[in-house]
Amino acid sequence: MSRNENGAILKIEDLIKKFGNFRALDGVSLEVDKGKIIGLAGPNGSGKTTLINVVSGVYKSNDGRVIFNGEEITNIDSHKIVHKGINRTFQIPKPLLGLTVEENIRVAAVYGAKDKGKIEERIEYSLSTIGLVDLRFKKAESLTSTQQKLLDLGRALATNPKLLLVDEIAAGLTQKELKMIADMLLGLKEKGVTLMVVEHLMGFLDMITDEVVIMNAGKEIFRGSIREASNNEEVIRVFLGG
Amino acid sequence: MYRKKGIIYGLGITLLVIVLFIFLPNIYNNTSFLFNLMLYMALAEGLNIIYGFTGYLPFGYVGFFGAGAYSAALAILFLHFPPLIAVLVGGIGAFLIGIIFIPLLKLSGAYFAIANLAASQALYYIVANPNLEKITQGPYGISLANIYNPQVSYYVMLSILAFSMVTVIFIRFSDYGLALLSIKEDRVSASLAGINVPRERSIAWGLSSFIAGLSGGVYAWYVAVFYPTTVFSLEISVFVIVFVLFGGIGTLVGPLIGSLVLYSFYNFIGISTPQYFQLSYGLLIIIFALFIPNGILSIFEKRGIHVP
């Protein structure tokens, strides 16, 4: 069976991102298939977050291309990328701290979606998906770090994303919370959202997907099933290691 | 619900302010104090739009005021515009200066404040340059004696104050206000909420400069004689910032209360010893910015009392 039965929603081609002379992304190429969840793992500093930052327009790349749904979106502004249907969460959550939970989501529902209809519905949907309905009038700054990560996710959902880039949402969670988030991400996939999930915990990735990409030093070094990854020599050496 | 209520309260307060300033001259004959109070209130609301909602502290805010005063004066002297239209020209003049200054918004924090201050000083030096005497009268100041009309200009000032209040009400209780607050909180997160950060903050900046320009225009009309040093005085920026910080940023009534309390204080005690006031207001800026960044109204908000 071909990987691309639905086609790639996101294509990353030879992307380079330099910080000074250091190449955080060193010509990485990868594809994300429509309607699936793909895991992205790799050692600390391998460029996973940087990749998300470049795709979401937070950083500008030095070279290479990002293609979304057949359209080149390399280095365009974040808000335009959001309008095209890509959103993300942050490894270190970045909600609008002085605003309430509902305001965080409202502003994204109003400004983030191309389709201006059904704003109230989208707010309620996001709030209930992330399970923060009861905290809607609380300031984001009063939330726990886990709740803030969920709020990041809710802000992203309110913009109606077709592709969601999730950066280490599972770090520091209890087993029960992990299961809950895994179910939530699977639920989004059921609704037709494509996801790229960056995660260190292979056990968590195993709950939501079979397919992973492993990065090292700003490049893709492996793509395949989690099972194959755990038997791959290079992956073991740089990432799973001993 | 909360928003509708806020708009209604806000408009009620605006009406109250209008009525008060219409009646006050009957019982209190120092109209120049009343005019200046309205002027500071309008400037405080104008600065509130950019500082209170987007977090950019414009130390050079007076530049827009001065640009407004000179644009209006030149429209009267050279184009023979009627004063009312000239006031509008003052607003537009400052707005255009605002557009020229838009790149400053790329800076953040203290860098923006300093660059904006420098920009307003540059405006001052251009206007006060003796080589431009044929146009701006250079340092020798402007005289509009033949259109002097403190009565009508008083009511025009009141209208500008009302306009500034209504603008703030609609920002505070709208999605647009929420977008501005998002920009203030975190520009990256705001853009990932889909907000076009450069555009939205430029609109706020434009509104803010327009209000300062209108105020400068009507000030020129009201006093009829003024100098570059008067309308580009850094003291005006400092006062307006203190008033807004003191009362409470991001609200409608905060800038009004701040202006009322501190400008009255200055006027009744401080005018004979202005140097002490500059010192103490400078200190107030530091104290409020550091310890009570949301002004005295935030003390109410903390107790769950919402202030429009």
Ligand SMILES: Nc1ncnc2c1ncn2[C@@H]1O[C@H](COP(=O)(O)OP(=O)(O)OP(=O)(O)O)[C@@H](O)[C@H]1O
């Ligand atoms: N803004 C920045 N300025 C300079 N260097 C940066 C910046 N952001 C990332 N880097 C560097 O780029 C490299 C890749 O960082 P990145 O955050 O993408 O790694 P990561 O794979 O997400 O790691 P982790 O698993 O720790 O989150 C690191 O060496 C990091 O220090």
Ligand SMILES: [Mg+2]
């Ligand atoms: Mg990372």
